[in-house]
Amino acid sequence: MNIHEFQAKAILADYGVPLPRGGVADSPEAAAALAEEIGGWRWALKAQVLAGDRGPAGGVRFAASPQEAREAAAALIGFRLVTAQTGPEGYVVRQVRVEEAIEHDRSIYVAVLVDRSSGHVALIGARSGGEDIEARAARDPSLIVKVEADPVNGFSVADLHGFAARLALEGRLAQDAAALFARLYEAFIALDASLIEINPLAITDQRALVALDVKMSFDDNALFRHPDIADLRDPAESDPVELEALRHEMNYVKLDGDIGLVVNGAGLGLATLDMLIDAGGRAANFMDIRPEATSRQIGEGFSLLLANPRVKVVLVNVYGGGVLPCDTVADGISMALKQTRSKTPIVFRAAGSNADLARGRLRNYGIPFVPAADMAEAVRLAVEIGRKEAA
Amino acid sequence: MGVLIGPETRLLCQGMTGRMGTFHCERMIAYGTRLVGGVRPGKGGKRHLGLPVFDSVAEGAAATGANVSAIFVPPDNAAAAMIEAIEANVPLVVCVTERVPVLDMVRVRHALKGSRTRLIGPNSQGLLAPGSCKIGVMPSIHERPGRIGIVSRSASLTSEVVEQTSRLRLGQSTTVGVGGDPVHGLGFAACLELFLADPGTDGIILIGEIGGVEEEEAADFLRSARPKKPVVGFVAGRHAPRRRRMGHAGTINIFGRGDAEGKIEALRQANVFIAPDAASIGETMRGALTS
Numbered sequence: 001m002n003i004h005e006f007q008a009k010a011i012l013a014d015y016g017v018p019l020p021r022g023g024v025a026d027s028p029e030a031a032a033a034l035a036e037e038i039g040g041w042r043w044a045l046k047a048q049v050l051a052g053d054r055g056p057a058g059g060v061r062f063a064a065s066p067q068e069a070r071e072a073a074a075a076l077i078g079f080r081l082v083t084a085q086t087g088p089e090g091y092v093v094r095q096v097r098v099e100e101a102i103e104h105d106r107s108i109y110v111a112v113l114v115d116r117s118s119g120h121v122a123l124i125g126a127r128s129g130g131e132d133i134e135a136r137a138a139r140d141p142s143l144i145v146k147v148e149a150d151p152v153n154g155f156s157v158a159d160l161h162g163f164a165a166r167l168a169l170e171g172r173l174a175q176d177a178a179a180l181f182a183r184l185y186e187a188f189i190a191l192d193a194s195l196i197e198i199n200p201l202a203i204t205d206q207r208a209l210v211a212l213d214v215k216m217s218f219d220d221n222a223l224f225r226h227p228d229i230a231d232l233r234d235p236a237e238s239d240p241v242e243l244e245a246l247r248h249e250m251n252y253v254k255l256d257g258d259i260g261l262v263v264n265g266a267g268l269g270l271a272t273l274d275m276l277i278d279a280g281g282r283a284a285n286f287m288d289i290r291p292e293a294t295s296r297q298i299g300e301g302f303s304l305l306l307a308n309p310r311v312k313v314v315l316v317n318v319y320g321g322g323v324l325p326c327d328t329v330a331d332g333i334s335m336a337l338k339q340t341r342s343k344t345p346i347v348f349r350a351a352g353s354n355a356d357l358a359r360g361r362l363r364n365y366g367i368p369f370v371p372a373a374d375m376a377e378a379v380r381l382a383v384e385i386g387r388k389e390a391a
Numbered sequence: 392m393g394v395l396i397g398p399e400t401r402l403l404c405q406g407m408t409g410r411m412g413t414f415h416c417e418r419m420i421a422y423g424t425r426l427v428g429g430v431r432p433g434k435g436g437k438r439h440l441g442l443p444v445f446d447s448v449a450e451g452a453a454a455t456g457a458n459v460s461a462i463f464v465p466p467d468n469a470a471a472a473m474i475e476a477i478e479a480n481v482p483l484v485v486c487v488t489e490r491v492p493v494l495d496m497v498r499v500r501h502a503l504k505g506s507r508t509r510l511i512g513p514n515s516q517g518l519l520a521p522g523s524c525k526i527g528v529m530p531s532i533h534e535r536p537g538r539i540g541i542v543s544r545s546a547s548l549t550s551e552v553v554e555q556t557s558r559l560r561l562g563q564s565t566t567v568g569v570g571g572d573p574v575h576g577l578g579f580a581a582c583l584e585l586f587l588a589d590p591g592t593d594g595i596i597l598i599g600e601i602g603g604v605e606e607e608e609a610a611d612f613l614r615s616a617r618p619k620k621p622v623v624g625f626v627a628g629r630h631a632p633r634r635r636r637m638g639h640a641g642t643i644n645i646f647g648r649g650d651a652e653g654k655i656e657a658l659r660q661a662n663v664f665i666a667p668d669a670a671s672i673g674e675t676m677r678g679a680l681t682s
Contacts, residue, residue: 267545271669
């Protein structure tokens with residue numbers, strides 16, 4: 001789960017991470033008042049959307065007076081921001097963070113995450129920060145330095161000082177940085193974070209560190225022990241259909257084609273999508289039924305999919321397992337079709353446990369469907385029918 | 392033959408008395424797996440499914456001679472269950488639990504270091520040795536004893552490939568689900584090593600997907616191991632939609648790009664036969680065996 005910059009900064013402030021003075025505003029008037037209250041002579045106004053690369057996309061503006069802050073906020077709030085990380089649809093800006101602009105000579109990049117390969121929490125960093133960090137690291141991997149935490153004792157003082165030295169930080173600055181890194185690690189562990197990224201971490205002309213931008217993500221599987229973090233979820237940033245599907249034990253991702261895709265299992269789904277696109281088809285969505293789903297939940301999810309007017313044909317490719325047999329899926333589809341009276345053609349490929357039973361159930365319920373013997377046939381039929389329906 | 396499990400397996404189940412545990416234990420027993428007991432703290436001394444229940448893994452393993460433990464406990468207690476089995480020196484632990492917190496797995500990985508335990512999972516469908524032993528939640532309909540080893544990150548695709556290899560009369564020596572979580576136990580490279588050393592396995596199918604670096608690590612291993620058996624690889628997600636991202640850390644290149652192209656290229660350079668799509672993985676293996 002991702003949270004907004006202003007939320008992440010509120011959390012890290014509690015951990016003693018040095019931040020610019022600021023707050024969040026949801027109107028141009030509130031932004032102007034906030035600038036006045038913060039004081040100073042120059043402010044940054046930053047669009048609050050759950051994605052990075054906002055700067056180059058015009059999501060960060062500067063103001064030299066409260067009036068300019070009002071204008072900058074008016075140019076952001078209510079507008080759609082599309083960045084390199086959002087996808088083409090982008091997100092509508094509803095709030096801006098207003099903070100004092102920090103003059104700085106230099107900045108560094110630092111992040112805490114779990115290194116999947118070693119299974120350790122790791123700090124990674126680069127001696128110069130900025131939004132072009134990925135491109136620079138791709139050209140020169142030696143820019144990125146890394147240190148791994150001991151799973152029991154975390155980072156030693158020597159680890160952190162060594163890391164600071166590799167980021168070309170010296171003297172008091174190195175000590176301040178080591179203390180800051182220790183706090184980031186502490187927050188990461190205490191909150192079951194999956195990412196804390198500070199980019200840029202500014203070094204001011206008074207040789208102080210200030211975290212100018214912060215990104216935090218949390219492990220969805222650990223939210224059960226952090227209800228306060230779970231409460232930070234911004235429902236407006238998720239697709240309502242995706243959220244509704246999740247309530248019915250479905251992972252649903254909206255895409256922009258015309259073939260509804262229903263599978264059980266992420267691997268099977270990705271593999272089916274690959275074949276579908278290779279065959280010239282385009283998926284309208286990716287719907288993955290979780291093993292715990294009941295037939296009623298599957299029915300609800302299927303109805304959501306059928307409600308999309310772009311869907312010309314539905315491709316169901318399920319492999320019945322030890323937990324979710326195919327007949328449960330067939331029952332769910334029947335419920336959805338009875339409820340919605342949809343005439344959308346359905347290509348049905350079922351294999352594994354209770355596959356025959358599932359086809360029998362659909363026939364007994366009088367549900368018209370096009371049976372497919374295997375994945376390849378199912379994909380071919382769905383693409384063919386989709387073309388016919390679109391014509 | 393095969394790897395990790397077989398007729399010599401004596402299985403203990405942590406969480407046997409729960410709903411999931413009971414459901415799957417009944418099916419494992421019906422398959423012929425030698426389940427010798429269960430563990431449920433507080434229920435020691437009772438019996439369940441006609442088998443003894445113990446308060447702890449150490450007690451259960453000592454009393455039954457169990458050499459494998461299967462874990463069917465909810466996510467909030469799964470890490471504690473894994474660590475208990477590791478501390479009891481159980482040689483093989485299989486965890487099917489989904490949604491285990493990542494930082495819990497960091498602690499489990501630490502407990503594994505220097506232990507004599509191999510861990511499969513979590514979020515694994517388990518292991519299947521056709522005809523002799525089933526540990527996990529996979530369907531057992533189309534598998535048949537044979538000489539192809541399957542190691543996979545995806546439960547559903549494993550079933551698909553089991554059916555394909557059975558239809559081609561290749562069969563399977565063992566199927567291993569390494570699990571879908573970012574931090575887990577045995578990985579692709581370690582499983583490949585086991586299959587390469589197994590005289591009962593003639594060819595290995597590796598089923599990967601986008602994300603992480605495990606396919607790349609498997610490719611590194613194969614380049615140095617120079618296997619004499621054919622290895623077929625498949626990576627799901629060539630056309631996966633790009634998801635919204637937060638920040639840069641996930642894509643900074645010391646962690647690998649995570650995309651399918653990079654993984655396929657790494658495997659190809661390690662002389663792995665690449666299956667063009669999921670429907671032709673079995674056929675690709677048949678071709679590789681005769682080439």
